[in-house]
Amino acid sequence: MSPEQAALLSWxxxxxxxxxxxxxxxxxxxxxxxxxxxxxxxxxxxRLACFLGGLAAIYVSLASPLDAFxxxxxxxxxxxxxxxxxxxxxxxxxxxxxxPLLVGLPRRFVSQALGPFLHWPLLxxxxxxxxHPALCWALFIxxxxxxHIPALYDLALRSPFWHEVEHAFFLGxxxxxxxxxxxxxxxxxxxxxxxxxxxxxLADLQNTILASFLSFYDRVLYATYESAPRLLxxxxxxxxxxxxxxxWVPGSVAFLIPAGAIAIQFLSPKRRYVHAAPPxxxxxxxxxxxxxxDLFRLPVVGPVLRWKPFRRVLQVVLFALAAVIVVDGxxxxxxxxxxxxxxLPWTHWRAFTVIALLAVGNLxxxxxxxxxxxxxxxxxxxxxxxxxxxxxxxxxxVALLAVYLWAYExxxxxxxxxxxxxxxxxxxxxxxxxxxxxxxxxxxxxVCPVGQFHFVQSLAxxxxxxxxxxxxxxxCRTFDCIKGNAVQRGCELKLFQPRKQGNMDCTFCLDxxxxxxxxxxxxxxxxxxxxxxxxxxxxxxxxxxxxxxLAALALLLxxxxxxxxxxxxxxxxxxxxxxxxxxxxxxxTLLAVGVxxxxxxxxxGTAAVVSSALGGGPRKENLCRxxxxxxxxxxxxxxxxxxxxxxxxxxxxIPVFHRxxxxxxxxxxxxxxxxxxxxxxxxxxxxxxxxxxxxxxTLYVCWRIARQLAPVRTFRVFFPxxxxxxxxxxxxxxxxxxxxxMRGTLMH
Amino acid sequence: MRRIGYVEAAGPxxxxxxxxxxxxxxxxxxxxxxRGLPFLAAALVLLARGSCRADxxxxxxxxxxxxxxxxxxxxxxxxxxxxxxxxxxxxxxxxQAILDATVxxxxxxxxxxxxxxxxxxxxxxxxxxxxxxxxxxxSQNKLLYGALLPIRSAGxxxxxxxxxxxxxxASLNIPINAAPPRAPLLAYWPLLAFPPVAIGLxxxxxxxxxxxxxxxxxDTT
Numbered sequence: 001m002s003p004e005q006a007a008l009l010s011w012x013x014x015x016x017x018x019x020x021x022x023x024x025x026x027x028x029x030x031x032x033x034x035x036x037x038x039x040x041x042x043x044x045x046x047r048l049a050c051f052l053g054g055l056a057a058i059y060v061s062l063a064s065p066l067d068a069f070x071x072x073x074x075x076x077x078x079x080x081x082x083x084x085x086x087x088x089x090x091x092x093x094x095x096x097x098x099x100p101l102l103v104g105l106p107r108r109f110v111s112q113a114l115g116p117f118l119h120w121p122l123l124x125x126x127x128x129x130x131x132h133p134a135l136c137w138a139l140f141i142x143x144x145x146x147x148h149i150p151a152l153y154d155l156a157l158r159s160p161f162w163h164e165v166e167h168a169f170f171l172g173x174x175x176x177x178x179x180x181x182x183x184x185x186x187x188x189x190x191x192x193x194x195x196x197x198x199x200x201x202l203a204d205l206q207n208t209i210l211a212s213f214l215s216f217y218d219r220v221l222y223a224t225y226e227s228a229p230r231l232l233x234x235x236x237x238x239x240x241x242x243x244x245x246x247x248w249v250p251g252s253v254a255f256l257i258p259a260g261a262i263a264i265q266f267l268s269p270k271r272r273y274v275h276a277a278p279p280x281x282x283x284x285x286x287x288x289x290x291x292x293x294d295l296f297r298l299p300v301v302g303p304v305l306r307w308k309p310f311r312r313v314l315q316v317v318l319f320a321l322a323a324v325i326v327v328d329g330x331x332x333x334x335x336x337x338x339x340x341x342x343x344l345p346w347t348h349w350r351a352f353t354v355i356a357l358l359a360v361g362n363l364x365x366x367x368x369x370x371x372x373x374x375x376x377x378x379x380x381x382x383x384x385x386x387x388x389x390x391x392x393x394x395x396x397x398v399a400l401l402a403v404y405l406w407a408y409e410x411x412x413x414x415x416x417x418x419x420x421x422x423x424x425x426x427x428x429x430x431x432x433x434x435x436x437x438x439x440x441x442x443x444x445x446x447v448c449p450v451g452q453f454h455f456v457q458s459l460a461x462x463x464x465x466x467x468x469x470x471x472x473x474x475x476c477r478t479f480d481c482i483k484g485n486a487v488q489r490g491c492e493l494k495l496f497q498p499r500k501q502g503n504m505d506c507t508f509c510l511d512x513x514x515x516x517x518x519x520x521x522x523x524x525x526x527x528x529x530x531x532x533x534x535x536x537x538x539x540x541x542x543x544x545x546x547x548x549x550l551a552a553l554a555l556l557l558x559x560x561x562x563x564x565x566x567x568x569x570x571x572x573x574x575x576x577x578x579x580x581x582x583x584x585x586x587x588x589t590l591l592a593v594g595v596x597x598x599x600x601x602x603x604x605g606t607a608a609v610v611s612s613a614l615g616g617g618p619r620k621e622n623l624c625r626x627x628x629x630x631x632x633x634x635x636x637x638x639x640x641x642x643x644x645x646x647x648x649x650x651x652x653x654i655p656v657f658h659r660x661x662x663x664x665x666x667x668x669x670x671x672x673x674x675x676x677x678x679x680x681x682x683x684x685x686x687x688x689x690x691x692x693x694x695x696x697x698t699l700y701v702c703w704r705i706a707r708q709l710a711p712v713r714t715f716r717v718f719f720p721x722x723x724x725x726x727x728x729x730x731x732x733x734x735x736x737x738x739x740x741x742m743r744g745t746l747m748h
Numbered sequence: 749m750r751r752i753g754y755v756e757a758a759g760p761x762x763x764x765x766x767x768x769x770x771x772x773x774x775x776x777x778x779x780x781x782x783r784g785l786p787f788l789a790a791a792l793v794l795l796a797r798g799s800c801r802a803d804x805x806x807x808x809x810x811x812x813x814x815x816x817x818x819x820x821x822x823x824x825x826x827x828x829x830x831x832x833x834x835x836x837x838x839x840x841x842x843x844q845a846i847l848d849a850t851v852x853x854x855x856x857x858x859x860x861x862x863x864x865x866x867x868x869x870x871x872x873x874x875x876x877x878x879x880x881x882x883x884x885x886x887s888q889n890k891l892l893y894g895a896l897l898p899i900r901s902a903g904x905x906x907x908x909x910x911x912x913x914x915x916x917x918a919s920l921n922i923p924i925n926a927a928p929p930r931a932p933l934l935a936y937w938p939l940l941a942f943p944p945v946a947i948g949l950x951x952x953x954x955x956x957x958x959x960x961x962x963x964x965x966x967d968t969t
Contacts, residue, residue: 003845006890068889116956158806158825227807229819229837231845231891681831681896684932688939695943700950733940737932739867 003231010068017062021055028052028097031104042185043100051095057088062167071157072228074236074243082246084167085144085174086254093175093182133180133190137199140177141206143169148210150221157224177203181258196262204255211251214244294522295360295463296513305523311510314367322369322424328660329421338673341417343649343656345424351646354457354639361461361523362454365444365507370431374443381436387446394452394549398556401449405560406592409567410585441492444507451507456557458503459531460632460697465506465513466497466524473498473520481512481521488515497521499539502531504550529697532628533704544628548620551627555600558634562731563595565641569738603727604630607720615710615717622709626721629701633725636694637732640687644740647683651675687736695729805833808907813918815841820909820922821892828927829866829902830935835887835894840915849913851893852879857905864900866929879910902928 001009028051035043060066061083070077102110117123129135146152147166156166181196183189191199220226220236234242296302304310321344329341336342356363365371413419427450434443444451467473481497484490491497491512493505497520500506513521535543544550566572580587608623655671662668699722706718805823812818817839822832834853838846880895887894899905909920933940 001847003847003891006845006847006884010888010890012888065889072889113953116953120952120956160805160823227810229810229817229839230843685936685939688936689942692939692942696946699943699947703950703954729943 007065007069007231010065012063012068014063018059021059024101025052025055027104028095028100029104031100031102032095034103035100043096047095050091051097051100054088054091054093054095057083057091058171061088069231071224072231073234074222074225074239075234075246078243078246081170082250082254084170085140086251089171089174089178090182090254090258093178093184096184096186098184099186131176131179131190133195133199136173136176136180137203140173141203143173144206145210148214150223153222154224157222181262193262194266197259197266200255200259200262204252204259207251207255208248211244211248215241215248216244291468293525294468295525296522306510306513308514311366312372315369315372318367319369319372322428324660326421326424329417329424332417332660332663334417336415336417337652338656338659339417340653340656340660341420341424342414343653345420346414347645347649348653351642353454354635354642355646357454357457357461357635358639359462361463361465361503362458362506362508365451365454366509368444368451368507370427370448371435371441371444371507371509373428374431374435377432377436381432383436383439385438387438387440387442391446394446394547394553396447397449397452398549398552400447401452401553401556401560402592402596404449405556405564405596406589408564409592410588440494441507445493445505452553453557455504455506456554456631457635457638458506459628460528460635460694461503462525462528463523464503464526464531465508465510466500466522466526468520468522468524470498472518476518476520478517480515480517484511484515485517490515494540496539499537501534501536501538502541504531504538504541529632529701532631532701533708535625535708545621545624548624551604551624554628554631554634555604556596558630558637558728559600560596561634561637561641562728562735563592565637565735565740566731568641568741569735570741571738573741603724607724610720611706611717614719615706615713617709617717622717625705625709626702629698629705629721630725630728632697632701633691633694633728633732636691636697637728637735639690639694640732640736643690644683644687646678648677648679650678684736688733691729691732691736695725698725808924809909809920809922811920812841813920814916816846816911816913816916816918817841817843818909818911818918818920820907820920822907822924826927827899827924829864829899829929831896832899833894834882834897834907835889835892836882836909836911837892838911838913845891846913846915847884847891849893849911851882851912852910853882853895853897854879854908854910855897855899855905856908857901858903859901865902866898866900879908882909899924899926902926 029048032043032048032051036045036048061080066076066080066083070080102114105114147156147169152162152166156162179187180190181200214221217240218237220240222240225236225239228236230236232239294302296306325341325344328339332339332341336346353364407413411419413423430447431443434447435441476498478485479496480488480490482490482494489511492509493507495505495512497512497516513523532544535545537543541547541550576588576591604623604627608619608626611626612619612622652675654675655673658667658669658671662671702721702725703714703718706714706721710717805821806825807819808822808827809818809820817837819837819839821835821837824832832855836851836853838849838851840846880897882893882895884890884893886896897907904923904925907922907924909922911918911920929935
């Protein structure tokens with residue numbers, strides 16, 4: 001490859017600007033297409049071309065070889081700046097982007113989220129002053145002059161941060177400047193149109209002075225270019241003079257063309273439309289009530305998900321995997337990083353399930369291998385008793401979860417493959433016995449700790465098994481979704497679709513989907529956390545306000561998320577080693593009780609008491625509803641934690657599988673234990689982002705609940721819980737910044 | 749006929765109609781259109797950030813060794829403990845960039861530190877002292893050989909560059925004085941500032957919505 005070819009290939013892909021510009025283009029395209037249908041004369045095709053061309057100019061200036069060579073050649077840097085100041089802003093503004101962008105965004109988002117800001121008097125006043133043509137002109141000129149001062153220019157070349165600031169200034173002030181030249185519809189001019197001509201000519205004068213200085217100055221202005229290696233046969237001075245010429249000629253043309261066009265427009269006689277053909281009438285817009293996004297309606301994904309044996313296939317695959325893990329855990333080497341029972345369940349399975357929860361919903365329960373064994377067992381076992389009434393709550397599951405979280409730390413379960421295998425076997429046995437003797441899905445609903453984990457975390461998932469058309473359900477008299485029919489059983493968790501809300505207790509088994517004779521149940525996109533905001537009576541779940549067991553479950557899983565992650569960071573491990581040098585069981589037990597039981601009870605109880613005292617209302621309802629609202633924050637912490645382990649140890653199962661296969665004679669050769677890690681230096685940034693999103697969703701849900709409980713004294717009701725969430729978030733940030741133990745890997 | 753607020757939108761032939769009592773969606777937003785520009789500019793500027801980077805940052809060494817001109821760039825400027833973006837330009841005596849060389853870079857501490865000043869997010873990353881291959885695919889500028897080099901200690905240390913090419917071999921040891929690493933709170937400040945900013949905007953939004961609601965009620969009555 002020649003250097004010239006290499007230079008031309010020096011493009012980069014930066015996801016944030018690339019995807020951001022793409023999203024902007026899609027929003028504009030969506031809005032433009034609607035407006036083009038309604039008012040084609042106002043939004044012709046050339047506007048679309050201009051807008052997309054402007055976005056393309058920004059991308060070219062930031063991702064093309066121009067950026068790669070900006071620190072070597074002033075000419076390249078100058079062309080880059082011309083694209084950002086002279087080409088992209090006027091093109092984008094010629095696209096009259098305001099209305100298409102607003103129309104292209106979801107209507108509800110625009111009216112409810114952006115609407116109040118667009119009508120904010122303070123913002124109006126500030127923008128009115130900022131948009132004054134004299135100020136826009138001055139800011140554009142000032143930015144152009146200041147950033148060409150050698151000290152600032154060299155600073156931008158040395159530091160990526162200041163380079164970004166420089167580009168932001170250029171782009172921002174150029175938008176302000178060109179606004180008054182283009183006057184994108186439907187804005188109104190501040191000054192008469194003729195004033196734009198001196199506005200442009202004065203700007204050109206400044207450009208000419210600066211360009212001529214660069215062109216004729218006999219010393220190199222910028223030290224960076226003086227010391228940069230020469231890539232072309234251009235001396236630094238020739239490069240500088242060339243950059244001056246680029247600034248002068250194309251720069252001036254960019255000012256003079258619009259000045260000339262405006263002058264011609266101004267001097268021409270006014271066009272009359274008396275004899276012109278009438279424009280087409282405004283067409284009505286399409287109906288805006290669109291059915292919500294349904295995953296089952298997708299071309300390939302939908303049929304696969306609804307394929308009748310699909311769930312069984314998933315279950316068989318996971319069952320086979322569980323069997324392999326159990327066998328290796330019991331018979332394989334008892335060193336967790338080289339045993340499948342030490343690697344797969346604790347690192348990969350947990351990460352995949354939380355990622356699935358984030359992307360879709362409770363996919364693990366859909367593929368649950370324990371229910372597969374249970375279904376097999378039911379062919380021989382009676383399964384006819386009802387689950388005892390006093391046990392119809394989550395308290396058993398809460399206790400089991402607490403025991404599991406304690407045992408994980410107390411006995412280092414992750415480091416004992418045989419114990420891991422034992423737990424899996426115990427799980428299979430429990431599912432088989434409980435559901436073998438009791439009707440419906442008693443194990444899933446009342447006992448299974450893994451299921452409860454997924455039920456709670458799926459409250460923040462973006463999809464829900466839900467009725468498509470409520471009217472169809474209103475006419476239904478067979479209720480197959482819950483009762484089942486001759487070929488398909490109904491919901492074993494007793495979730496009656498028309499009254500089901502949210503993902504609580506939903507295993508995504510799709511029984512209701514297959515049973516519904518009207519094909520009226522879908523996997524529908526919902527706003528994450530929406531179920532936490534409302535508190536209507538839910539089928540088989542009831543109101544959260546009356547479910548202290550669910551509140552306890554949510555609190556345990558939220559505090560457990562932080563405790564589980566904190567148990568792996570170095571300062572905590574050092575502290576534990578000091579207070580319990582030999583892994584003292586009573587000390588660890590005491591700590592577990594403190595962190596998983598006492599602390600949640602104390603902090604949440606105090607928050608509920610204070611919140612009720614400040615805003616009124618029953619404490620129990622306050623506690624139950626706000627405790628559920630903490631679930632998204634806990635989910636954020638689980639995600640941050642498991643994603644970290646997944647990225648660091650993504651490929652570790654490969655040599656472990658190799659070893660296991662070699663031991664049974666399937667393959668030969670030594671496993672290569674040194675596998676590359678997928679970790680990257682900005683991994684903490686990803687973890688922080690997940691935690692941020694969890695916190696914001698929790699705070700939003702808390703605020704909405706507070707508004708429902710106390711429409712007048714909302715902040716007082718919200719404050720104690722907001723404080724608790726902020727405290728947990730601070731703990732999460734501290735955990736993320738600590739070195740974390742590499743469990744289940746050979747990395748130390 | 750659907751009303752769109754500004755009747756000019758349909759062209760000059762459409763008869764102007766009195767504004768509807770209940771503001772339609774478009775009229776609701778057409779009025780504040782002028783205020784949309786700074787939002788658009790801010791959005792585009794935000795999208796633009798993060799992309800403009802110059803490979804390598806500042807030149808930390810430029811020498812001719814065995815007939816090869818080596819220019820070594822490093823970022824951040826000034827260098828500090830943590831991952832450093834190091835890139836190398838290899839040129840022959842005529843200044844022509846050499847693209848088929850094998851380049852390796854490494855970092856060695858002058859004084860073996862008992863405990864490093866900086867640790868990567870996980871110890872599995874290749875941060876042991878040794879040579880890291882620098883590749884052209886790692887650089888935006890495809891004439892440069894680049895790699896992320898972890899500098900684990902602040903203070904005096906050395907970056908070594910080894911080049912093998914058909915034109916010859918060259919090695920370069922560059923003394924550096926790395927500053928202490930940035931505190932995590934400073935290094936990740938945008939992500940830590942995100943929740944307070946979002947909360948602030950939400951608070952303003954709620955306040956504005958509350959003020960707007962009685963006004964709307966008045967308008968409709």
